[in-house]
Amino acid sequence: xxxxxxxxxxxxxxxxxxxLAWFVAPHLLETLQxxxxxxxxxxxxxxxxxxxxxxxxRDVLGFxxxxxxxxxxxxxSTPNNSTMLRNYLKVAFRNLVRHKGYSAINIGGxxxxxxxxxxxxxxxxxxxSFDNYYANYSRIARVxxxxxxNGTTFTSNAIAIPLRAALQNEHSSDFTHxxxxxxxQEYILANGGNKFTKTGNYVESEFTQMLPxxxxxxxxxxxxxxxxxxxxESVANALFGTAxxxxxxxxxxxxxxxxxxxxxxxxxxxxxxxxxxxxxSWQQYLVDQPWVKRSENNWGNNSxxxxxxxxxxxxxxxxxAKISKIKAxxxxxxxxxxxxxxxxxxxxWHLYSDWENGVLLRGRIQFVWLFGTIGVFVLLLACIxxxxxxxxxxxxxxxEVGIRKAVGSLRSQLVNQFFSESFLVVLLALSLSLLLVQLxxxxxxxxxxxKTAIPWTNPVLWSICLGLSLLTGFIxxxxxxxxxxxxxxIKVLKGTIRVxxxxxxxxxxLVVVQFTVSITIIIGTIIVFRQIQHAKDRPVGYDRSGLLTxxxxxxxFYGHYDAIRNELMRTDAAVNMAETSSPTTDLWATxxxxxxxxxxxxxxxxxxxxxVTHDYGRTVGWQFKQGRDFSRDFATDSxxxxxxxxxxxxxxxxxxxxxxxxxxxxxxxxxxxxKDVVMSSPFExxxxxxxxxxxxxxxxxxxxxxxxxxxxxxxxxxxPVFRKYNPxxxxxxxxxxxxxxxxxxxxxxxxxxxxxFAILAIFISCLGLFGLASFxxxxxxxxxxxxxxxxxxxxxxxxxxxxxxxILVLISLLIASxxxxxxxxxWLQQYPYRSTISWWIFAATGAGAxxxxxxxxxxQSIKAALMNPVKSLRSE
Amino acid sequence: xKRTYLGEFEEIVLLLVAGMDGEAYGVGITHKLxxxxxxxxRLNQVHAALHRLQEKGMVASRMGDPTPExxxxxxxxxxxxxxxxRTLQDIKAMRAQLWNEVPPTPKLxxxx
Numbered sequence: 008x009x010x011x012x013x014x015x016x017x018x019x020x021x022x023x024x025x026x027l028a029w030f031v032a033p034h035l036l037e038t039l040q041x042x043x044x045x046x047x048x049x050x051x052x053x054x055x056x057x058x059x060x061x062x063x064x065r066d067v068l069g070f071x072x073x074x075x076x077x078x079x080x081x082x083x084s085t086p087n088n089s090t091m092l093r094n095y096l097k098v099a100f101r102n103l104v105r106h107k108g109y110s111a112i113n114i115g116g117x118x119x120x121x122x123x124x125x126x127x128x129x130x131x132x133x134x135x136s137f138d139n140y141y142a143n144y145s146r147i148a149r150v151x152x153x154x155x156x157n158g159t160t161f162t163s164n165a166i167a168i169p170l171r172a173a174l175q176n177e178h179s180s181d182f183t184h185x186x187x188x189x190x191x192q193e194y195i196l197a198n199g200g201n202k203f204t205k206t207g208n209y210v211e212s213e214f215t216q217m218l219p220x221x222x223x224x225x226x227x228x229x230x231x232x233x234x235x236x237x238x239x240e241s242v243a244n245a246l247f248g249t250a251x252x253x254x255x256x257x258x259x260x261x262x263x264x265x266x267x268x269x270x271x272x273x274x275x276x277x278x279x280x281x282x283x284x285x286x287x288s289w290q291q292y293l294v295d296q297p298w299v300k301r302s303e304n305n306w307g308n309n310s311x312x313x314x315x316x317x318x319x320x321x322x323x324x325x326x327x328a329k330i331s332k333i334k335a336x337x338x339x340x341x342x343x344x345x346x347x348x349x350x351x352x353x354x355x356w357h358l359y360s361d362w363e364n365g366v367l368l369r370g371r372i373q374f375v376w377l378f379g380t381i382g383v384f385v386l387l388l389a390c391i392x393x394x395x396x397x398x399x400x401x402x403x404x405x406x407e408v409g410i411r412k413a414v415g416s417l418r419s420q421l422v423n424q425f426f427s428e429s430f431l432v433v434l435l436a437l438s439l440s441l442l443l444v445q446l447x448x449x450x451x452x453x454x455x456x457x458k459t460a461i462p463w464t465n466p467v468l469w470s471i472c473l474g475l476s477l478l479t480g481f482i483x484x485x486x487x488x489x490x491x492x493x494x495x496x497i498k499v500l501k502g503t504i505r506v507x508x509x510x511x512x513x514x515x516x517l518v519v520v521q522f523t524v525s526i527t528i529i530i531g532t533i534i535v536f537r538q539i540q541h542a543k544d545r546p547v548g549y550d551r552s553g554l555l556t557x558x559x560x561x562x563x564f565y566g567h568y569d570a571i572r573n574e575l576m577r578t579d580a581a582v583n584m585a586e587t588s589s590p591t592t593d594l595w596a597t598x599x600x601x602x603x604x605x606x607x608x609x610x611x612x613x614x615x616x617x618x619v620t621h622d623y624g625r626t627v628g629w630q631f632k633q634g635r636d637f638s639r640d641f642a643t644d645s646x647x648x649x650x651x652x653x654x655x656x657x658x659x660x661x662x663x664x665x666x667x668x669x670x671x672x673x674x675x676x677x678x679x680x681x682k683d684v685v686m687s688s689p690f691e692x693x694x695x696x697x698x699x700x701x702x703x704x705x706x707x708x709x710x711x712x713x714x715x716x717x718x719x720x721x722x723x724x725x726x727p728v729f730r731k732y733n734p735x736x737x738x739x740x741x742x743x744x745x746x747x748x749x750x751x752x753x754x755x756x757x758x759x760x761x762x763x764f765a766i767l768a769i770f771i772s773c774l775g776l777f778g779l780a781s782f783x784x785x786x787x788x789x790x791x792x793x794x795x796x797x798x799x800x801x802x803x804x805x806x807x808x809x810x811x812x813x814i815l816v817l818i819s820l821l822i823a824s825x826x827x828x829x830x831x832x833x834w835l836q837q838y839p840y841r842s843t844i845s846w847w848i849f850a851a852t853g854a855g856a857x858x859x860x861x862x863x864x865x866x867q868s869i870k871a872a873l874m875n876p877v878k879s880l881r882s883e
Numbered sequence: 884x885k886r887t888y889l890g891e892f893e894e895i896v897l898l899l900v901a902g903m904d905g906e907a908y909g910v911g912i913t914h915k916l917x918x919x920x921x922x923x924x925r926l927n928q929v930h931a932a933l934h935r936l937q938e939k940g941m942v943a944s945r946m947g948d949p950t951p952e953x954x955x956x957x958x959x960x961x962x963x964x965x966x967x968x969r970t971l972q973d974i975k976a977m978r979a980q981l982w983n984e985v986p987p988t989p990k991l992x993x994x995x
Binding site: 038039040042043046049072 | 913914925927928930931946952956958
């Protein structure tokens, strides 16, 4: 054995040595390597260097064993990232539990804000995804027409039938499908004794391929045969239950028989055709309705819809440009209205369809923007709260920061700690808000007229939620994380760091932002409601209470006017009955071919035209300005007309009675002038309207119920009369007052939604204020104690503590008022009949906001002021 | 458990450690073993056995002084523990007792 190797002695293989150093646990390496080298030297002596090297390799590889490789456990723990994170979360939980009140305000406020934002998000998603159920969504359009009369351009969805043929003949390469359609109306569908009133359309068979329909049973081409009908699944179930509806016969409007050739999947609620529950063929329409047949070549009768699918190689603008003047070329009579055809793409039907004077205006998209903005702001309010409270509280934790730093925390660890705390709170709030949304969704759908649900399985939803939460957590956590962690421990622990007044400034600014937003929303809400009330208070010119409308939807009604009327009167449930061509709540027909003496040559005689019967005036309760009602005593009244005030003004008559008006080749004389009747929108000016006697044109029965009887009782009595004269149909009626209220639905919906949001906004702001007030009160406990000892009264202390907040609210009121005025004034401009914005709205909102602030703050400030100074001062 | 099981190889290594009286280490044991028992064991086998014995508490290890022939590296020196020593004695006593029962000239099996 060599005990003293010379410097030139052979050395073991380097590579094997490196390998050994790599895999052997550090604590074993020295002794192991020592043994191996000693053995190597011994073997060199014994068997020579070459074989010794081989043996060395074998020995090294022989040590690849777990007990050699395994590293020795350190006697100190080796923390990794998750250990620290767990600790941060534990500390965060302890903090939350220790300050239960703050935590509740913090999490509750944030959850409310998130829930509001989510509801609004769902609403916006629903609005934006309107109609994209249809596979050809991006290439379908409706042909709309603009006409100019008396300097005003009207835009209408209604077109004349010949337009279809003209488009087909001249531009066939631009369209893959063209389909005429009627309007969606109620029809009576009967399978034997099983009768239902359902809404549907007459369409050309191409319509079914254009959308296309998603067929459940039968064929998409089912409308090729004129006497056929396609049913939606729900209607098929209602009529036939579980039986197979295919090839069954249905009777429509107790008149024509049609065969069921297909059943299609119901259109979802957020689609244009949601009310189209069945489809009848266009050829059948021509047969059923002689006036439609007569209109087939009439360019003047704009009473139909035309849907097109453009060819894949073109776009809407190009086709619109090509077809714009097609009607003017074909119909010389119509050219004076300068008719312009435009393609209105399906993607814009829902959100961009309000035209004024030929220009696309606002429309529903403004609500998407409005609510989107509100949603963002409410979320912002909640975030501000969250930031305010966490910064306010974190100042109390300066000592904790000092101690953590003193025992060796790195700054990055403190940053991590504060961030994990705010993320924890945000995630708690997120789960709470999802719960809130789920619970309030049915109620929200009710108000918003939606059928939305939380798309739980949608990854986009989750990524948006989590993304927003993380952002909120980051923003809210950044102040404590970066500011507090920069404290020098020695100063903090000595108590020389005083977070001075200046630190409160950003918080005050945030409170001002919060209240500005809340007050703006509240003022806006009040103005919306005032506008609704203003329109509701508008004199409508007739008495709509107890006024009933029944559509004369089967031929059985016609020709029995006197008989029906007499029988109804005999029941004592009806005070009067009349027939008309337009309900009192809508103007169904206008005509532009009126002439009169003194008409300017460029003036177009465009009037609402309503056919009525003799009893109409007494049934609706007309108020006459001049002249008289139609009377059976004057046979000449068949050529007499009654006009409204607006019409008199429009025609420019000083004394309108007995003036002549020419229409449809006949000369009518004005026998009476009635006060304006609000038939269309109560927010719009009344249209000049003429009323004339025509028993054949009238297709609605108006019944004035006896006010002595309850509505239910009266309906029970008159129902048998309708059953008798219209045996094939269910007794369907509408109350004029309901129909009238319907006109406010959109505005009321906005009103209700913004009320909810306003309440939530002010609630969230108050939560924040409450938290902040209690924080300041707590911070100033000693000061208050000293002041009390020196003789301050409770009132002065209350003043002292409340003053700051009142000033903040006043500042926000000053900012919010002009803002709200600007936006709401703009909003009101869209209503020709609008309320004014008066000063008291601002005053009342301001007073209300101050009151709420005082209540919120006083709770804390009075509590602080009443505290016994002995208690607050005894420990120092 | 009355006694920790000791393998034959472990027993020999333990005996050698006891015999070398505190100066036992990997290479030393390997060489001694190869010389005395006419076996050809490898360094890593001895190390594994020592590791197991240490886990069983029959040997204790300590670091020796740096030695020049190992390039200044220290040896890991093994000493038998009291428990290890008693185990060895137990084995020896048990063997002796078993030997006592063996007759001086036992009948041997005869290969037929």
